[in-house]
Amino acid sequence: MTIQWFPGHMAKATREVQELIKRVDVVVELADARVPQASRNPVLNEILADRPSVLALVKTDMADESVTKAWQHHFEQNGETVVLMNAKHNQGTGKLVQEVKRLAQPKMEALQKKGIQNRSIRAMIVGVPNVGKSTVINRLVGKNQAKTGNKPGVTQGNHWLKVSKQMDLLDTPGILWPKFEDPEVGYKLAITGAIKDERLVYQDVVLYLIQKLREHYPDALKARYNLSELPSEGVELFEAIGRKRGCLIAGGDVDFDQAAEVILRDFRSQKLGPMSLEEPK
Numbered sequence: 335m336t337i338q339w340f341p342g343h344m345a346k347a348t349r350e351v352q353e354l355i356k357r358v359d360v361v362v363e364l365a366d367a368r369v370p371q372a373s374r375n376p377v378l379n380e381i382l383a384d385r386p387s388v389l390a391l392v393k394t395d396m397a398d399e400s401v402t403k404a405w406q407h408h409f410e411q412n413g414e415t416v417v418l419m420n421a422k423h424n425q426g427t428g429k430l431v432q433e434v435k436r437l438a439q440p441k442m443e444a445l446q447k448k449g450i451q452n453r454s455i456r457a458m459i460v461g462v463p464n465v466g467k468s469t470v471i472n473r474l475v476g477k478n479q480a481k482t483g484n485k486p487g488v489t490q491g492n493h494w495l496k497v498s499k500q501m502d503l504l505d506t507p508g509i510l511w512p513k514f515e516d517p518e519v520g521y522k523l524a525i526t527g528a529i530k531d532e533r534l535v536y537q538d539v540v541l542y543l544i545q546k547l548r549e550h551y552p553d554a555l556k557a558r559y560n561l562s563e564l565p566s567e568g569v570e571l572f573e574a575i576g577r578k579r580g581c582l583i584a585g586g587d588v589d590f591d592q593a594a595e596v597i598l599r600d601f602r603s604q605k606l607g608p609m610s611l612e613e614p615k
């Protein structure tokens with residue numbers, strides 16, 4: 335699968351995030367718990383400079399719990415601060431606020447030493463498209479929707495939302511354009527919805543998905559599509575599912591475009607159950 339990105343757009347989005355990051359004390363990076371590696375942008379590390387950051391693995395309700403735990407352990411071993419979040423059941427918000435405060439502490443103490451008292455912690459959310467940035471912002475801000483107004487030195491148009499008395503959140507989440515050379519990363523981002531559908535060749539993406547699921551969640555596939563055995567070839571399995579779901583064209587052949595849509599919709603709406611598409615090495 336080749337997904338064409340516009341280098342100009344990517345560069346502009348990255349520059350924008352870079353500028354916004356300069357205005358905050360702590361960055362909250364969101365990654366999709368189903369694809370925690372693929373949904374992280376490697377560029378972020380470079381533009382964070384020394385700013386403290388917390389990694390929030392979101393949509394944990396959609397991911398395989400044991401795999402998410404393994405990822406958490408993996409990232410923590412690398413010295414990262416990790417919070418598991420599930421906006422559906424409003425889990426993790428309190429923990430996220432707690433970690434942001436903890437990470438901002440040295441900066442706040444330094445400001446106090448300079449005589450700057452009662453300055454709120456400034457945070458921002460960054461992540462690839464559709465990862466859940468607005469959802470997390472809404473959870474954090476809750477009823478404190480009122481904007482706190484422009485701060486001095488802040489580009490016009492950027493506003494701050496009150497999370498609490500001690501914390502403000504930039505109302506503009508930083509969109510990190512997915513960047514990848516590895517086609518597998520592209521597939522994972524496409525399956526989880528970070529890449530706009532019109533860019534996709536569905537059949538390629540779904541063939542990849544089916545092969546992944548066959549390897550890691552064969553029972554869920556059998557149960558969902560009422561298959562007693564799973565053909566070993568990806569295309570045959572694709573065809574078998576299409577047939578079971580009645581995705582047929584005149585003459586009785588399988589309509590692979592329609593079958594692809596059905597399978598992708600099933601995965602995204604969790605009809606197959608909570609699943610992860612990658613595990614830590």
Ligand SMILES: Nc1nc2c(ncn2[C@@H]2O[C@H](COP(=O)(O)OP(=O)(O)OP(=O)(O)O)[C@@H](O)[C@H]2O)c(=O)[nH]1
Nearest residue numbers: 392393394419420421422463464465466467468469
């Ligand atoms: N199941 C589940 N769905 C979630 C969760 N968080 C977000 N979503 C859904 O994911 C989709 C995308 O969420 P948004 O908050 O709009 O994502 P975004 O990153 O702001 O999207 P863009 O503005 O397009 O970059 C929405 O349909 C949300 O309802 C979660 O924890 N669990």
